[in-house]
Amino acid sequence: MNSDKPKKKLILERQKMSRQDPLLRSKNFKEVALGYTDEEAVVEAVRCIDCKKPLCIDGCPVEIDIPGFIRLIQQRDFLGSARKLKEKNSLPAICGRVCPQEDQCEKVCLVGRKGDPIAIGRLERFAADYERRIGNVEVPKLPAPSGKRVAVVGSGPAGLTIASDLAKMGHDVTIFEALHSIGGVLRYGIPEFRLPKAVLEAEVDYLRKLGVKIEKSFVVGRLRLLDEFLMDGFDAVFVGTGAGLPYFMGVPGENLNGVYSANEFLTRVNLMKAYLFPDYDTPVVVGKKVAVIGAGNTAMDAARCALRLGAESHIIYRRSREEAPARKEEVENAQEEGVQFHFLAAPVDVLGTPDGWVRALRLIRMELGEPDDSGRRRPVPVKGSETEFDVQTVVVAVGQGPNPLVPSTTEKLEVNKKGCIVADPATGETTKKGVFAGGDIVTGGATVILAMGAARKAARAIDKYLEGEFEGKYWSPTASSSSALEQ
Amino acid sequence: MFEIVEKKDLHETICLIKVTAGLIASKALPGQFVLIRIDEKGERIPLTIVDARDGLLTLIFQKVGKTTVHLGTLSKGDSLADVVGPLGKPSEIKKYGTVVCIGGGIGIAEEYPVARAFKEAGNYCISIIGARTKSLLILEDEMRAASDELLITTDDGSYGVKGLVIDELRKIIDRGKPISLVMAVGPVVMMKAVAEVTRPYGIKTLVSLNSIMVDGTGMCGACRVSVGGKTKFACVDGPDFDAHEVDFDLMIGRLKMYLADEKRSLEEFTKKQAVHS
Ligand SMILES: Cc1cc2nc3c(=O)[nH]c(=O)nc-3n(C[C@H](O)[C@H](O)[C@H](O)COP(=O)(O)OP(=O)(O)OC[C@H]3O[C@@H](n4cnc5c(N)ncnc54)[C@H](O)[C@@H]3O)c2cc1C
Ligand SMILES: Cc1cc2nc3c(=O)[nH]c(=O)nc-3n(C[C@H](O)[C@H](O)[C@H](O)COP(=O)(O)OP(=O)(O)OC[C@H]3O[C@@H](n4cnc5c(N)ncnc54)[C@H](O)[C@@H]3O)c2cc1C
Ligand code: SF4
Ligand code: FES
Numbered sequence: 206m207n208s209d210k211p212k213k214k215l216i217l218e219r220q221k222m223s224r225q226d227p228l229l230r231s232k233n234f235k236e237v238a239l240g241y242t243d244e245e246a247v248v249e250a251v252r253c254i255d256c257k258k259p260l261c262i263d264g265c266p267v268e269i270d271i272p273g274f275i276r277l278i279q280q281r282d283f284l285g286s287a288r289k290l291k292e293k294n295s296l297p298a299i300c301g302r303v304c305p306q307e308d309q310c311e312k313v314c315l316v317g318r319k320g321d322p323i324a325i326g327r328l329e330r331f332a333a334d335y336e337r338r339i340g341n342v343e344v345p346k347l348p349a350p351s352g353k354r355v356a357v358v359g360s361g362p363a364g365l366t367i368a369s370d371l372a373k374m375g376h377d378v379t380i381f382e383a384l385h386s387i388g389g390v391l392r393y394g395i396p397e398f399r400l401p402k403a404v405l406e407a408e409v410d411y412l413r414k415l416g417v418k419i420e421k422s423f424v425v426g427r428l429r430l431l432d433e434f435l436m437d438g439f440d441a442v443f444v445g446t447g448a449g450l451p452y453f454m455g456v457p458g459e460n461l462n463g464v465y466s467a468n469e470f471l472t473r474v475n476l477m478k479a480y481l482f483p484d485y486d487t488p489v490v491v492g493k494k495v496a497v498i499g500a501g502n503t504a505m506d507a508a509r510c511a512l513r514l515g516a517e518s519h520i521i522y523r524r525s526r527e528e529a530p531a532r533k534e535e536v537e538n539a540q541e542e543g544v545q546f547h548f549l550a551a552p553v554d555v556l557g558t559p560d561g562w563v564r565a566l567r568l569i570r571m572e573l574g575e576p577d578d579s580g581r582r583r584p585v586p587v588k589g590s591e592t593e594f595d596v597q598t599v600v601v602a603v604g605q606g607p608n609p610l611v612p613s614t615t616e617k618l619e620v621n622k623k624g625c626i627v628a629d630p631a632t633g634e635t636t637k638k639g640v641f642a643g644g645d646i647v648t649g650g651a652t653v654i655l656a657m658g659a660a661r662k663a664a665r666a667i668d669k670y671l672e673g674e675f676e677g678k679y680w681s682p683t684a685s686s687s688s689a690l691e692q
Numbered sequence: 693m694f695e696i697v698e699k700k701d702l703h704e705t706i707c708l709i710k711v712t713a714g715l716i717a718s719k720a721l722p723g724q725f726v727l728i729r730i731d732e733k734g735e736r737i738p739l740t741i742v743d744a745r746d747g748l749l750t751l752i753f754q755k756v757g758k759t760t761v762h763l764g765t766l767s768k769g770d771s772l773a774d775v776v777g778p779l780g781k782p783s784e785i786k787k788y789g790t791v792v793c794i795g796g797g798i799g800i801a802e803e804y805p806v807a808r809a810f811k812e813a814g815n816y817c818i819s820i821i822g823a824r825t826k827s828l829l830i831l832e833d834e835m836r837a838a839s840d841e842l843l844i845t846t847d848d849g850s851y852g853v854k855g856l857v858i859d860e861l862r863k864i865i866d867r868g869k870p871i872s873l874v875m876a877v878g879p880v881v882m883m884k885a886v887a888e889v890t891r892p893y894g895i896k897t898l899v900s901l902n903s904i905m906v907d908g909t910g911m912c913g914a915c916r917v918s919v920g921g922k923t924k925f926a927c928v929d930g931p932d933f934d935a936h937e938v939d940f941d942l943m944i945g946r947l948k949m950y951l952a953d954e955k956r957s958l959e960e961f962t963k964k965q966a967v968h969s
Contacts, residue, residue: 561945
C-alpha cells in the first residue's frame with residue numbers, strides 16, 4: 206500500500222470482532238469475544254495513521270508505544286508486536302480484554318474524530334494472544350541477582366506487575382496471596398466469559414519463569430505481619446491487597462438469605478466454580494429472578510453470571526444510563542444477552558418471606574438533581590414512588606473498600622479516612638520505612654491498568670531504595686528511632 | 693504440605709485429625725480457626741484449631757455434609773489441598789476471675805483450647821460440656837484437665853446429669869459466687885439459650901459464631917452476622933462476639949441457606965462412594 210494514499214482515504218469503520226451469539230453465550234461461561242483473525246487484525250491495524258504526535262500514548266496510563274505495536278501488526282510481525290507491548294505492559298492479554306479503552310487511548314485517538322477510533326484494545330489482545338498461541342513467550346535475560354529480597358503482598362494486577370518488574374531488575378521476589386489461587390480480582394471477580402483463566406495462568410507461568418516465588422493461602426496480617434517480613438530478611442515490602450471489602454446498602458433486610466455481596470456471589474461462581482456444582486463442591490443459590498444493585502463492571506459481571514446460571518437477570522441503578530460506571534462494551538454485551546436494566550431506581554428495603562428468604566425489593570424512583578462531588582448528577586428520591594419488585598436473589602454491587610487486615614495489623618502504616626493506605630502516587634512510598642503500596646488498596650476500587658501503573662512506579666522506587674538511592678519523604682526517622690529506643 | 697499424620701475416630705460421626713502445617717501451628721492462638729480445602733474441586737470450610745504444637749494442627753470435625761464426610765474418608769498419609777490460617781481474632785485471654793466455659797456437641801472441641809488458656813492465665817475455670825448422648829461427648833479428659841470443675845450433661849441422661857448445659861449454668865449462677873465471664877460454643881440454639889440465661893444477671897458472655905464462610909479474610913461478606921444492630925464479619929471481626937448483642941435468629945436462618953444444595957451434594961457423594969467401594 207502506498208504510504209500517502211490511505212491517509213487521505215481513511216477507513217472509517219473499525220473491524221468488527223466476532224463474538225459468541227448472544228442467545229448461545231447467555232447459557233455458557235465460554236469467552237464472549239472471540240478476537241480478531243490475522244487478516245482482521247491487519248486490516249484494523251492499517252487504519253492507524255501513525256500520528257506524528259500520537260495522542261493515544263498520552264491516553265494510556267502505562268504509555269504503551271501504541272503506533273509502534275500497531276505498525277508491527279501492519280507488517281505482520283505479530284510476535285514483534287507482542288514484545289513491543291510487553292516493554293510497557295506485562296499483562297497485555299488481560300488489558301486487551303478488560304481495560305476501559307474507550308475512556309483512555311481510544312478516546313483520544315485522532316481517527317476517532319472522523320469515525321471509529323482505532324480498536325487499540327482489540328489489537329493489543331490480538332498480539333498478546335498470538336504470542337501465547339504460538340507458545341513463543343520470550344523470557345528476558347535476567348540481570349545478575351542483586352541479593353535483595355522483596356515481599357509482594359497480594360497477587361492482583363498490582364502484585365503481578367511489580368513482581369515481574371522487580372524480578373527483571375534482578376531482585377528475589379516472593380508473592381504472598383491469601384487465596385488458594387493467584388490473580389486477585391482477575392481470578393475471583395472477573396468471570397471466565399470475559400477473561401478466560403487460561404490467559405491468567407499464562408501470566409502466572411511467566412512470573413514463575415522469571416523466578417518469582419509464590420506462596421498461596423498465606424494471609425498476611427495473620428500468618429505473618431509486615432513487620433515480621435522486614436525482620437525475616439526481606440529488604441522491602443509491596444502491599445497490593447486491593448479493595449476487597451464489600452459495601453452493603455444499609456437497608457433493612459440486607460442479611461436475609463438470598464442477599465449476596467457481589468464479591469461473595471462472584472467468588473462462589475468464578476473462584477469456586479459454583480456453576481459446575483455439584484461436580485465442584487461450592488454451591489450458589491440463584492432464584493428465578495435476580496436483581497443486581499449497581500451499574501459498575503462488578504454489577505455487569507454479576508448480572509451476566511446470574512443469567513448464565515439460568516435466572517432472569519435485572520440491573521437496578523439509582524442514576525441514569527449515562528452515569529453507569531461500567532465499560533460501555535460490557536453494558537451492551539449484558540443487554541444483548543438479555544439482562545434487563547432499571548435506571549433511576551434504588552432499593553429502600555429488602556422484603557423477606559416468613560422463613561427468612563428474600564421475596565422482593567422495595568424500590569423508590571429517583572430523579573437527577575444537581576451534580577455532586579463526582580461531577581455526576583445526584584440522584585434524588587421521588588417521595589411516594591415506592592413499588593415492590595419481586596425477586597428471590599439480590600446481589601449488592603455498590604462498591605468496595607480497602608481490606609483492613611494489613612493496615613490494622615501494621616504499626617505506623619498510615620491510612621486515610623476511607624481506610625486506604627496513604628502512599629505517594631509517584632513512588633508508592635508509605636509512611637512506613639521499606640513498605641510501598643499501590644493499586645486499589647491506595648486508590649480504592651479503580652482499574653486494572655491503574656493498579657499496574659502504580660505498581661510499575663513503585664517498582665522503580667523500590668529498586669532505587671534497594672540500591673540505597675531512595676530518600677523517603679514520608680518516613681519519619683525520629684518516630685522509628687524513638688520506638689527502637691523503647692524496645 | 694498439609695499431610696494428615698494421624699487420624700482417630702472419636703465417634704462414628706466425629707473425627708480427629710492432625711495435619712502438618714508448621715508455620716500456622718507456630719502462630720495459632722486459642723479461638724482461631726483455619727479454612728481447609730480437600731482438593732481442587734473442594735469447598736473451603738472453617739475448622740477450629742483445637743491444638744497446635746510441634747508443627748501439627750489438631751482438628752476435630754463432625755461429619756455433617758459433603759465436605760466433612762469426605763474429610764472423614766481420608767486416612768493417614770493423605771494430604772489436604774489447602775489449609776489457610778490462623779484466621780479470626782484470637783479469644784481475649786486474660787485473668788478474669790471465675791470463668792464458665794460451655795461446650796455443646798462438637799462445640800466442646802472449639803471450647804477446649806480457650807478453656808485451657810483461661811486456666812493457664814490463672815482463672816478459676818468451671819466447664820460445662822454437654823451432648824445429646826454419652827457416645828457423642830468428646831474431650832472429657834482434656835476438658836477435665838483444663839478445668840477446676842467439670843460438669844457434664846446429656847440430653848438423654850446416659851451420662852452425667854440428664855438435661856441441658858444451661859440447667860447446670862443456672863445452678864452455678866445460683867451458687868452466688870460472682871462469675872466474671874461465660875464463654876459458650878455449640879449449636880446456635882444453645883448459644884442463644886446461654887445468652888438468655890446470663891442476660892438478666894448482666895454476666896459478660898461470649899460466643900464463637902460458626903457462620904458460613906468462603907474466603908475468611910473479610911472479602912466476601914458470606915459470614916456476616918448482626919451484632920448490636922451492626923453488620924459484622926465473623927471471620928475478621930470475630931468469631932467471638934458479645935452474646936447479648938448477637939441476632940441469633942438471623943444467624944439460624946443464614947445457616948440454612950444451602951440446605952437443599954448440601955443435601956444434593958452429599959447424596960451424589962455417597963452414591964459415588966458406593967460405586968467405588
Ligand atoms: C467484578 C469486578 C470486575 C471488574 N472489571 C474491571 C474491568 O473490566 N476493567 C478494569 O480495568 N477493572 C475492573 N475491575 C477493577 C479491577 O479489577 C481492580 O481495580 C484491580 O484488580 C485492582 O488490582 P489490585 O492488584 O490493586 O487488587 P486486587 O485485584 O483486588 O488483588 C488483591 C489481592 O490481594 C489479596 N490479599 C488481600 N489481603 C491480603 C492479605 N492480608 N494477605 C495476602 N493477600 C491478600 C487478595 O486475595 C487479592 O488476591 C473490576 C473489579 C471487580 C471486582
Ligand atoms: C469459625 C468456625 C469454626 C468451626 N469449627 C468447627 C470445628 O472445629 N469442628 C466442626 O465439626 N465444625 C466446625 N465448624 C463448622 C463447620 O465449618 C461446618 O460443619 C462445615 O462447614 C460443614 O461442611 P460440610 O460440607 O460437611 O457440610 P454442609 O453440607 O456444608 O452442611 C451440612 C450441614 O451443616 C450445617 N452447616 C453448614 N455450614 C456450617 C457452619 N459453618 N457451621 C455450622 N453448621 C454448618 C448446615 O446447617 C448443614 O445442614 C466451624 C465453623 C466456623 C465458622
Ligand atoms: S492516535 Fe490513533 S491513529 Fe494516531 S497513532 Fe494512536 S492509534 Fe494510531
Ligand atoms: S468469610 Fe468472607 S468475609 Fe468472612
